[in-house]
Amino acid sequence: MEGRLTFLGTGTSMGVPTLGCDCAVCTSADPHDRRLRPSALLRWNEENSNGGRERAVVIDTGPDFREQALRAGLRRVDAVFYTHAHADHILGMDDLRPLSFVAFREGGPIPLYATAETAEVLERIYDYTFSPQATYPNRARVQLEPLAERNRIHGVEFLRVPVLHGGMKIAGFRFGNAAYLTDVSGIPEESFELLEGLEHLVLSALRHKPHPSHATVEQALGWSRRIGARHTWLTHIAHELGHEETNRALPDSVRLAYDGLTIPVSVSL
Template identity: 55%
Template structure:
């Protein structure tokens, strides 16, 4: 089945322009339409009339307006850091349309943080009356754990994020691995035969919890997808000049970029 992946945000946790910074990339990001304008990282996967998000960052409200998002059917979470969960409350008006609400999927550690941060949404007594209508479903952390959503299978791909193991996801011929510093060997078989591979590439210099440009290029060559896109990009990487230095099958993502691919329909 045909699917479209939309980069709602392609930036790092501080966004681009970064507050207080006057570098050339941040200044160019102030120009309307600049590909250097990067909100916090998130994607939407659309297929068969359904919309599934991976993460809801603090810029989700603006991202949803920019992309004309009028419905969300489910959200998969990668981990519990602020730049990936703080937009959950912006699901509220979208959740009112269905009595069962929006399904959220996260590992237990991430679910606990979401329930703590948004306690007023999940409390059993004296619940805030216009809280988001959402239900958290716990995902296991075993390699290859999967959830079937609306005829498509989303497979959890464990990745290393500094000292933590968090979730990436494979869906059909695409995989989204944001916030990763490396990929454990046991996850590599889950990434075979990809059309699209999306990887963290924070900056040129190494970082303790994020992949840098050279390392991400090495991973692309190792995994060998047909095409690759880098996300979670800081103000250290200018869009046009960095793209000019990359192999033809690798590109920096940008906010609003749309990619078409195939998801096998499951019974």
């Protein structure tokens, strides 16, 4: 089954341009150097006896989610997967509201797949949505669901791939021949087995200078070689990395992703 993976945002937590910064990348005229907060959208046509329908899963709803959904023409969401509960990955959850009303009329709330740790933060921040006492009538019709090792959404299996983000163990995801790993500072040995035979690997790479909770380009290149995917796409990029200049120095199989980039993926197992 064919799917399409769209990079809704490829920037680091502060976005690029970064507020108040006049550096070459933040003032660049190249649209590839404008990066919203990190998020991805997977779409596929579900094949069933009714002739099929387009399905859409979002990974992380950061503070730019509304703008990203508008750009991508997103009209329905079947599920959201969360990698972890840092602000740049969750603060757009409330913008699911109008789409959740559509989903609710069609059958039920939008499932949000999250680890217990992530769910706890979401419940605290969005108390008016999740609390059993919530009375706000226009709250998002969403429902937290535990993130299992494998979660099946309308014929596509999302495999959880644990990665390290500083001292936290967070979630990456594999679907068919592609994987999305963001905010990575380390990959546990067991996770490499889940990443065999990939066509497309999405991996975060912040900049060249080391950071305690994010990989450098150099580290990402090392994992990319070991995993051996045909294509590696770097995301969660800070303003230290200019699109053109950085791409020129990368091996052919590795490229910086950019906002709006869509790649074809096979979502069947």
